[in-house]
Amino acid sequence: KTQVEQSPQSLVVRQGENCVLQCNYSVTPDNHLRWFKQDTGKGLVSLTVLVDQKDKTSNGRYSATLDKDAKHSTLHITATLLDDTATYICVVESNYNVLYFGSGTKLTVEP
Amino acid sequence: EAAVTQSPRNKVTVTGGNVTLSCRQTNSHNYMYWYRQDTGHGLRLIHYSYGAGNLQIGDVPDGYKATRTTQEDFFLLLELASPSQTSLYFCASSERDRVSNERLFFGHGTKLSVL
Numbered sequence: 001k002t003q004v005e006q007s008p009q010s011l012v013v014r015q016g017e018n019c020v021l022q023c024n025y026s027v028t029p030d031n032h033l034r035w036f037k038q039d040t041g042k043g044l045v046s047l048t049v050l051v052d053q054k055d056k057t058s059n060g061r062y063s064a065t066l067d068k069d070a071k072h073s074t075l076h077i078t079a080t081l082l083d084d085t086a087t088y089i090c091v092v093e094s095n096y097n098v099l100y101f102g103s104g105t106k107l108t109v110e111p
Numbered sequence: 112e113a114a115v116t117q118s119p120r121n122k123v124t125v126t127g128g129n130v131t132l133s134c135r136q137t138n139s140h141n142y143m144y145w146y147r148q149d150t151g152h153g154l155r156l157i158h159y160s161y162g163a164g165n166l167q168i169g170d171v172p173d174g175y176k177a178t179r180t181t182q183e184d185f186f187l188l189l190e191l192a193s194p195s196q197t198s199l200y201f202c203a204s205s206e207r208d209r210v211s212n213e214r215l216f217f218g219h220g221t222k223l224s225v226l
């Protein structure tokens with residue numbers, strides 16, 4: 001059973017538009033939640049890490065929320081750029097450094 | 112600067128071949144991981160280690176061996192490669208007990224094709 005579900009699977013936006021990516025999970029315990037950006041065929045680059053029961057982070061045009069009660073996280077990208085085209089992966093970290101990965105949301109930013 | 116370096120970046124072998132994927136981290140991290148990434152799946156954990164000489168089995172270990180020779184080096188071994196092992200392999204390192212955005216690092220990946 002998939003423990004981390006991301007939606008949508010893919011998303012196309014126009015440059016300058018905002019977008020929201022969703023992550024729902026069933027992992028217990030859910031110590032931390034991370035969002036990664038993965039360019040095609042490349043490694044994963046960390047965008048943000050969320051820790052608290054109800055947490056919010058901001059990193060430039062990226063902002064994220066976490067609600068551990070709902071086991072739900074969102075990643076907001078503001079004023080998208082062409083370079084934002086990538087797959088965004090939600091990762092839930094449980095005990096003993098065990099990581100649970102979502103399949104990712106493939107974002108395409110068009111001119 | 113923290114880094115995880117994988118080699119080779121690309122590898123092609125034949126069914127039954129012997130392959131070793133290498134990973135080196137300069138982060139002084141205790142934990143190191145090997146994942147495979149396939150279309151339609153999240154990253155799946157093959158093996159991991161929390162220190163030199165230690166090895167833990169992950170979620171998809173069949174057909175793989177691993178060895179952690181030093182704190183820096185973690186190797187993934189495919190002794191009889193099969194086409195089902197064609198995949199993109201990632202190595203990662205992490206540090207326990209510190210929460211920061213820079214705590215978990217991934218390598219750039221090794222693309223393995225088994226013909």
